[in-house]
Amino acid sequence: MLKGRLLAIAKEVPPSKCIADIGTDHGLVPVWLIENGIVQKAIITDISSKSLAKAEGLIKQRGLESKIEARTGDGLKPIKPGEVDTVIMAGMGGMLIRNILTDAPCVAEKVKRFVLQPMTAQSALRKWLVENGYAIVDETLVREDSRFYEIIVATHGSQRIYNEVYYDIGYMLIKKNDPLLKEFIKQKIDKTNNIIHHLERQNTENSINAAEEFRRKLLQYKEVYQWVLRLNKS
Ligand SMILES: C[S@@+](CC[C@H](N)C(=O)[O-])C[C@H]1O[C@@H](n2cnc3c(N)ncnc32)[C@H](O)[C@@H]1O
Structure with missing residues (x-):
């Protein structure tokens, strides 16, 4: 069911008790994670109730109402501190992702892993993460047609960036010699x-x-x- 960008995002999610997919829209990633037994529960959010309704339709169709909870709201605000282990934020601008992390510090500080896929401002997001107590622990490239997508995985921690080019070309991509x-x-x-x-x-x-x-x-x-x-x- 999942392929390309969305599958690569899902594969960065470790076995978890509860995850959140912020700005879920279609809800395909959390449905795949639950159906493949990777996560036990998912909370999905979207600022647009119209977008969230799409995901809710899919959840109903798959009979997953007891495992996936939909909440309308801005960024991490609908999540309670400590409620989720992993947060996915994909398909949004890098600066919006940064703002979402800054706007809910009590929620963000309890999350173990962030799977981020910024559509824009990837370099600025990496720089902000590194300068604000996050460490980039993995990165993956995906190509769909001629467009590359950068998936950035971060945890809380400290990291030194030895060359500013690593903000533009993620160091982990070089370290693991990403095929793309x-x-x-x-x-x-x-x-x-x-x-x-x-x-x-x-x-x-x-x-x-x-x-x-x-x-x-x-x-x-x-x-x-x-x-x-x-x-x-x-
Ligand atoms: C392009 S879609 C991405 C959907 C999915 N995450 C993906 O990667 O395919 C962006 C979604 O983010 C939602 N969104 C935008 N700003 C948001 C915010 N501040 N908080 C929650 N959701 C937001 C939009 O309503 C939209 O459904």
Whole structure:
């Protein structure tokens, strides 16, 4: 039933008593986790009652009303402190995920594992996590058509980032030599080159400074690309 991005997210959830899927929408991930015996109970939330109704329809259809509880609300606010071991937040912007973590500190501090799949601002989210008492313990890349999705798994803890390129290309992706890493970096290099060409055409003071910053990033990406090529030759 699950595949691609959603399956990769579900696979990052360890056997748990109770998990929460925040911004669940369709509810496919918690249903899969319950039906595969990975979690005993799930709480699903969504800020939109219309979205949550989709998940509730699926839960009813699968007869899982006793195992999956739906709550309408903002971020982690519908969850009580200590109620869940693992939190999934997927398909939302990175800054929204950051705000959700900041807005409910009493709930967030009791959660053991966060499975995050930001659609945007992935680098900013990694930086925020590392600077705010979280450690990134795993990462996975998924590609659907030409789009890459970055799944970031975090726990409470401390972590040192030795090179700021690891905010753009997760260190764990390099450490585990993710099968999609080479193509992911190649796409990053191509996109950065396009941005630089676009900025160079504008020729304003701001665009000149921005182009300089992107050239610096490009060099870092190319360096990591070379490491990955070497890693795959040895
Ligand atoms: C694009 S869907 C992602 C659905 C699913 N998690 C996935 O990854 O496929 C984003 C969902 O997040 C919900 N959402 C947005 N802001 C939210 C918030 N502050 N708290 C809870 N849910 C939110 C939206 O209503 C929407 O259903």
